[in-house]
Amino acid sequence: MPELSEALKKLKASSTVAFNTKAKELQRSGVDVVAMTAGEPDFAPPEHVLAAAHEAIDKGLTKYTPAEGTAELREAVCEKFRRENGLSYTPAQISVGTGGKQVLYNGFMAVLNPGDEVIVPAPYWVSYPAQVQLAGGVTVAVPTRPEDGFVPSVEAVREAITPRTKVIVLNSPSNPTGAVYPPEVVRGIAELAAEHDLWLFSDDLYEHLVYEGEFVSGAAFAPEHTLIIHGASKAYALTGWRIGYGAGPERLIKAMSKLQGQVTSNANAIAQYAVTAALNEVEKTAAFIAMTKRAYVARRDRLVEGLNRLGLHTPKPQGAFYVMSDLTPIHPDETEAATLLLEKAHVAVVPGTDFEAPGQARFSYATSMENIEKALERLGAFVGASV
Numbered sequence: 002m003p004e005l006s007e008a009l010k011k012l013k014a015s016s017t018v019a020f021n022t023k024a025k026e027l028q029r030s031g032v033d034v035v036a037m038t039a040g041e042p043d044f045a046p047p048e049h050v051l052a053a054a055h056e057a058i059d060k061g062l063t064k065y066t067p068a069e070g071t072a073e074l075r076e077a078v079c080e081k082f083r084r085e086n087g088l089s090y091t092p093a094q095i096s097v098g099t100g101g102k103q104v105l106y107n108g109f110m111a112v113l114n115p116g117d118e119v120i121v122p123a124p125y126w127v128s129y130p131a132q133v134q135l136a137g138g139v140t141v142a143v144p145t146r147p148e149d150g151f152v153p154s155v156e157a158v159r160e161a162i163t164p165r166t167k168v169i170v171l172n173s174p175s176n177p178t179g180a181v182y183p184p185e186v187v188r189g190i191a192e193l194a195a196e197h198d199l200w201l202f203s204d205d206l207y208e209h210l211v212y213e214g215e216f217v218s219g220a221a222f223a224p225e226h227t228l229i230i231h232g233a234s235k236a237y238a239l240t241g242w243r244i245g246y247g248a249g250p251e252r253l254i255k256a257m258s259k260l261q262g263q264v265t266s267n268a269n270a271i272a273q274y275a276v277t278a279a280l281n282e283v284e285k286t287a288a289f290i291a292m293t294k295r296a297y298v299a300r301r302d303r304l305v306e307g308l309n310r311l312g313l314h315t316p317k318p319q320g321a322f323y324v325m326s327d328l329t330p331i332h333p334d335e336t337e338a339a340t341l342l343l344e345k346a347h348v349a350v351v352p353g354t355d356f357e358a359p360g361q362a363r364f365s366y367a368t369s370m371e372n373i374e375k376a377l378e379r380l381g382a383f384v385g386a387s388v
């Protein structure tokens with residue numbers, strides 16, 4: 002068989018997907034597995050968004066749109082940033098993609114040359130290093146600690162800057178830690194980017210899932226240097242609809258849209274129409290978000306309390322729908338520990354290996370309270386028997 006490319010041979014498959022697949026295989030073989038691996042809301046999308054999708058089909062809005070997104074959606078995104086964040090963008094500064102993931106990839110492809118460095122606080126979302134690698138860059142991790150709530154120090158980020166640094170990634174609330182960075186940390190990191198003339202990629206996907214503390218985008222402090230990566234997946238429970246948006250300086254956005262125009266063209270037209278409704282029907286969408294937040298807070302509190310009671314140290318995060326838990330009482334190696342949990346307790350979590358979180362695992366609480374109770378009960382029985 003002919004050879005594959007070196008770039009693809011080096012690319013790692015997502016560990017989140019790998020453990021999800023393992024859990025699904027067990028489920029198919031008849032085992033009742035509590036899956037706490039997924040990074041997606043378990044809620045159905047809001048009714049008014051579903052209605053808008055039907056309307057798009059009925060109106061025949063099913064053709065190609067401009068690669069960068071419909072004018073209506075880009076206007077609605079500008080309005081969202083003005084209303085919710087006090088940020089001023091024009092539609093020419095917005096690029097709509099197939100999920101925040103594509104927007105992020107477009108961004109890395111648009112700014113990185115071979116060997117350029119990208120600073121990323123760790124534990125980090127697994128797609129950052131993978132995308133950086135594909136774009137020819139090198140990830141430089143800045144470790145954070147559970148005792149600091151996984152918030153990086155501005156000083157540590159400053160020390161990681163070298164003449165090769167091109168981008169700093171900021172992700173608050175964070176996947177996988179749930180950390181919400183205090184405004185002064187966001188400001189400090191954004192000012193570093195401006196001072197050293199670096200790009201700041203502010204991954205704001207989890208903006209609406211902040212339970213304590215205050216959300217602020219890096220763009221508030223360094224707008225000329227910032228690409229916001231945002232989207233509809235997490236806040237509106239629209240993961241499969243694949244709509245993300247980037248906001249930033251026009252020159253960067255143009256380059257990203259040019260790339261997307263040659264690779265995938267526009268994001269799904271029907272989903273663009275529906276997300277326009279999610280952004281414009283402000284009150285209905287706010288009520289949906291408030292309902293999901295109440296549920297997430299109750300689930301987080303129960304999960305964190307339960308895991309700590311079992312002796313698995315778990316800081317209480319302020320946002321997103323993940324917790325990082327110390328699995329070393331089960332096994333010093335996190336992959337072994339997660340495998341034991343899956344095979345013996347039938348609870349699926351993602352080991353921290355690919356997040357650069359040794360000894361830890363990510364539990365997603367985007368699942369029902371009933372599942373959380375079931376998982377804690379099983380973990381209790383397992384930990385009680387083995388520690």
Ligand SMILES: Cc1ncc(COP(=O)(O)O)c(C=O)c1O
Binds near residue numbers: 099100234
């Ligand atoms: C930190 C972070 N950024 C971006 C994304 C991309 O989400 P989507 O492509 O569904 O918009 C995710 C999804 O898991 C994420 O966790």
